[in-house]
Amino acid sequence: MLNRGALLLRYTQEAVDWLNKVDPTxxxxxxxxxxxxxRTVYLVSSEVxxxxxTVKEWVKLNCDVLFEGELFDWxxxxxxxxxxxxxxxFQKWFKIECHSVIEDTMLGSPIVDEDA
Known part of the structure; x- marks a missing residue:
């Protein structure tokens, strides 16, 4: 088990309506x-x-970066x-989902940041 949690942001209907409205095509x-x-999975500390x-507090502190990342993906x-x-x-557009148990099934294989 990893010492991380998995955070996901699920889009609401309000966000999807906006995405459809501004679609340049x-x-x-x-x-x-x-x-x-x-969805993108954001790894957070097990404490978060x-x-x-604590999840809500962390997301609130980081909502600008999360918001920009989600918008940039579109x-x-x-x-x-x-x-x-x-x-x-942010609260209108996203439902916050967090999972505190992360099992690594690739034991012995290193976790690699492909963007680094």
Whole structure:
């Protein structure tokens, strides 16, 4: 078991509606289900993953970076991003999910950061 928790941000209908609205191609038919099919997993410390309160506190402290990362995954053109990105909007757009038990089934194989 790893000393980490797995944090996922699930898109709400409000976020998906916005993504469809600003799609520069004008043909987006994204649904909540399709937006949430393959989510980024953020590893957090086991202390953060320990309780819903510590998860929420950590996400609130890091919501700017998380928000920008999620937006960048959809649109690299920052002019398409909402100008008022704050904790209130973040909470409307994302459902926070955290799992505190992470099992590494690749024992003996190192974890490698491919972006490093």
């Amino acid at each position: 004008g043909v987006s038919d994204l649904t909540v289900e399709s937006a949430n099919e393959d 993953a320990d309780s819903p309160d 649109y690299v053109d920052q002019s398409l991003w909402p100008q008022k990105r704050n904790w209130a909007l």
